[in-house]
Amino acid sequence: MQYQAPMTPEAALLAVIHCLDRAHTGGFKAKAFVRALDVVRNTDPIELAERARDERLTELNGIGDATAGVITEALAGRVPSYLTKIAATSEVPITPEGARYRAALRGDCHLHSLWSDGGAPIEAMAATAIELGHEYMVLTDHSPRLTVAHGLNEERLLAQFDEIERINAAISADGHDFRILTGMEVDILEDGALDLSDEMLARLDVVVASVHSKLRMERKQMTERMVLAVSSPHVDILGHCTGRMIGKRPESTFDADFVFAACAQFGTAVEINCRPERLDPPRELIDLAVEYGCWFSIDSDAHATGQLEWQPHGCDRAAERGVPIERIINTMPADELLAWTAA
Numbered sequence: 001m002q003y004q005a006p007m008t009p010e011a012a013l014l015a016v017i018h019c020l021d022r023a024h025t026g027g028f029k030a031k032a033f034v035r036a037l038d039v040v041r042n043t044d045p046i047e048l049a050e051r052a053r054d055e056r057l058t059e060l061n062g063i064g065d066a067t068a069g070v071i072t073e074a075l076a077g078r079v080p081s082y083l084t085k086i087a088a089t090s091e092v093p094i095t096p097e098g099a100r101y102r103a104a105l106r107g108d109c110h111l112h113s114l115w116s117d118g119g120a121p122i123e124a125m126a127a128t129a130i131e132l133g134h135e136y137m138v139l140t141d142h143s144p145r146l147t148v149a150h151g152l153n154e155e156r157l158l159a160q161f162d163e164i165e166r167i168n169a170a171i172s173a174d175g176h177d178f179r180i181l182t183g184m185e186v187d188i189l190e191d192g193a194l195d196l197s198d199e200m201l202a203r204l205d206v207v208v209a210s211v212h213s214k215l216r217m218e219r220k221q222m223t224e225r226m227v228l229a230v231s232s233p234h235v236d237i238l239g240h241c242t243g244r245m246i247g248k249r250p251e252s253t254f255d256a257d258f259v260f261a262a263c264a265q266f267g268t269a270v271e272i273n274c275r276p277e278r279l280d281p282p283r284e285l286i287d288l289a290v291e292y293g294c295w296f297s298i299d300s301d302a303h304a305t306g307q308l309e310w311q312p313h314g315c316d317r318a319a320e321r322g323v324p325i326e327r328i329i330n331t332m333p334a335d336e337l338l339a340w341t342a343a
């Protein structure tokens with residue numbers, strides 16, 4: 001992405017945050033910029049300009065040297081040097097083989113917004129998806145039981161449908177050929193049931209089903225639980241199937257032969273989750289899913305705009321394991337994908 005002056009301090013800070021997110025630079029640095037963004041949004045623009053001129057920005061609680069520099073340069077009509085530097089060093093790398101897969105992707109089927117545990121509004125996620133060249137994105141915020149992630153109950157999900165409709169109208173009024181599709185990342189409950197009513201599941205364009213609780217369940221039970229979920233006619237994608245967090249949490253144990261056979265049988269795509277700490281499924285399980293003739297979906301599982309740029313991680317992995325491009329559902333145009341999920 002190329003940044004052009006003039007940009008507002010808010011836009012400059014958002015751009016820095018975007019780059020820090022795509023570089024997976026969490027922690028202190030990213031928090032400082034999020035904090036500064038909040039200060040800028042709550043400070044009168046005239047006061048902000050005066051403080052920048054008099055070099056008194058750092059007197060504001062929440063503004064440090066780095067963030068003050070970004071604000072000052074933006075107000076002076078320049079692309080902040082910090083932004084130029086971080087933009088150049090945070091690009092997500094991709095192999096030539098992976099690039100072929102990335103070029104074939106038309107959308108992203110798993111991402112979150114402020115409505116659950118994401119960090120950005122739906123509009124911002126959509127704006128980035130458009131910049132990335134996507135034709136659609138499926139908004140998949142969490143389901144009600146995942147209270148730690150502010151999962152959406154039925155009422156909020158209905159409200160989100162209205163919001164998506166409103167945003168889609170604005171997007172097309174702006175002349176973009178882009179659509180937000182409705183969806184949810186629905187929890188697979190302990191008994192394999194789904195954390196949403198059949199009626200609501202049927203209304204969603206795309207349903208991702210994932211295990212988020214009792215990840216250490218005994219192998220036979222976990223297999224049954226997952227097989228039940230992926231055989232539901234409502235479920236389109238099995239999210240991050242092993243639940244692993246690289247270096248932090250081991251893979252769940254289940255009989256992958258049964259699970260992938262069921263995915264192939266019932267037309268549920270196996271997600272290739274692109275989050276660097278997940279990269280789920282691991283290599284040998286991708287190989288097995290390919291053997292079973294499964295469908296795949298290469299999804300960012302983004303919780304911030306910068307993370308929408310993570311698809312290269314999954315594309316590289318898919319290329320390495322020889323996943324057939326024609327079995328990847330998000331290479332389909334939106335209408336074709338909708339026909340596929342409805343089938």
Ligand SMILES: [Zn+2]
Pocket residue numbers: 185210212239240
């Ligand atoms: Zn998840």
Ligand SMILES: [Zn+2]
Pocket residue numbers: 110111112185301
């Ligand atoms: Zn997710």
